[in-house]
Amino acid sequence: MFSLRSNASKLALLFLIEHLKERGLDWIDIQMVTPHLEALGAKAVSREDFLEKLTAIQKRKLILFEPNPQFKKILD
Numbered sequence: 639m640f641s642l643r644s645n646a647s648k649l650a651l652l653f654l655i656e657h658l659k660e661r662g663l664d665w666i667d668i669q670m671v672t673p674h675l676e677a678l679g680a681k682a683v684s685r686e687d688f689l690e691k692l693t694a695i696q697k698r699k700l701i702l703f704e705p706n707p708q709f710k711k712i713l714d
Contacts, residue, residue, distance in 0.1 A: 651678075658702060661700055663695065663702060
């Protein structure tokens with residue numbers, strides 16, 4: 639990720655985590671556990687556990703981001 643300030647991507651990730659938590663999401667698929675992400679609480683899960691979590695979260699039908707009105711015009 640490109641940024642004009644050092645560590646800006648880390649701050650952006652923290653804001654994203656808070657945003658998603660406030661909307662009921664309690665995990666993020668990060669693809670690969672790195673030391674930095676481990677320091678933030680990341681941990682590896684089995685494929686079976688991942689698929690169970692994915693199925694459960696899809697059933698909850700959370701709204702994580704408000705739809706952009708400009709895109710609504712395109713989709714209608």
